[in-house]
Amino acid sequence: MKVVRLYMNNRLRNFNYIIGCEQTRQAIALDPLDGDAVLNAAAQEGWQIKLIINTHEHHDHIEGNPAVQAATGAPIWASEYAKGKIPNVARGLIANEVIELGSMKFKVLPTPGHTPVHVCLLTLNEEVPILFSGDTLFNACAGNCFNGGDVDEMFDSFERELAPLPDNTILYPGHDYMKTNLAFALTWEPNNSEALFWQGEVGGFQPDEMPYMTLGQERSYNPFLRLQSPELVEQITQKGEGGDSKRSVFKTLRKFRDQW
Numbered sequence: 001m002k003v004v005r006l007y008m009n010n011r012l013r014n015f016n017y018i019i020g021c022e023q024t025r026q027a028i029a030l031d032p033l034d035g036d037a038v039l040n041a042a043a044q045e046g047w048q049i050k051l052i053i054n055t056h057e058h059h060d061h062i063e064g065n066p067a068v069q070a071a072t073g074a075p076i077w078a079s080e081y082a083k084g085k086i087p088n089v090a091r092g093l094i095a096n097e098v099i100e101l102g103s104m105k106f107k108v109l110p111t112p113g114h115t116p117v118h119v120c121l122l123t124l125n126e127e128v129p130i131l132f133s134g135d136t137l138f139n140a141c142a143g144n145c146f147n148g149g150d151v152d153e154m155f156d157s158f159e160r161e162l163a164p165l166p167d168n169t170i171l172y173p174g175h176d177y178m179k180t181n182l183a184f185a186l187t188w189e190p191n192n193s194e195a196l197f198w199q200g201e202v203g204g205f206q207p208d209e210m211p212y213m214t215l216g217q218e219r220s221y222n223p224f225l226r227l228q229s230p231e232l233v234e235q236i237t238q239k240g241e242g243g244d245s246k247r248s249v250f251k252t253l254r255k256f257r258d259q260w
């Protein structure tokens with residue numbers, strides 16, 4: 001399996017992914033925004049796009065569907081709950097079902113929160129697991145919940161689907177927000193050496209140069225994965241925002257990130 005990451009250079013800083021099987025040259029277009037860019041990249045690899053998969057229904061994750069479908073005939077797959085929200089969904093994906101294409105295998109993780117229909121994809125037969133996290137988990141942050149989402153569901157998705165994943169899982173998020181998110185993370189844990197290190201490391205990077213981080217690394221600086229960090233809980237308690245449970249810390253962080 002090989003993944004091509006395309007930075008969209010738009011205001012929302014989307015990443016598009018084309019996931020190809022190197023044996024059969026079949027590929028998946030994940031969350032296509034710029035259909036032509038996705039088609040060109042697939043052609044450059046000598047891949048045929050056989051599937052379009054959307055993590056959720058927001059326009060910046062589906063806008064390229066028609067162009068990719070017109071050129072390739074690939075069907076559109078998304079959560080079973082996305083039918084009627086995303087045009088032309090041919091197959092509704094069910095929680096924990098396994099998708100196969102060529103030698104590639106993915107598990108569908110149901111991760112409502114950013115929107116009620118959001119799913120993530122986790123590779124099953126790669127040596128190192130890869131998580132395509134859409135707008136659920138970003139580098140150094142969680143997705144927002146103010147555009148049809150629910151922060152309690154987001155917390156539950158983190159606990160149920162993301163917490164059990166191993167540290168070596170590599171994260172492929174839907175947007176390039178790492179620099180901004182690290183700055184936000186540091187407002188809560190100003191002494192977090194990993195956050196400081198990575199802020200310095202990526203400071204001068206272009207979006208195309210941004211590193212692929214592991215969940216283990218994320219767990220060292222992403223406040224939404226550090227809900228019991230003493231420094232973080234202390235700050236939230238000082239603000240009178242209730243640091244008494246992981247859920248309340250998560251919800252407080254999300255609220256402050258919305259206003260930040």
Ligand SMILES: [Zn+2]
Nearest residue numbers: 056058114135
């Ligand atoms: Zn979204």
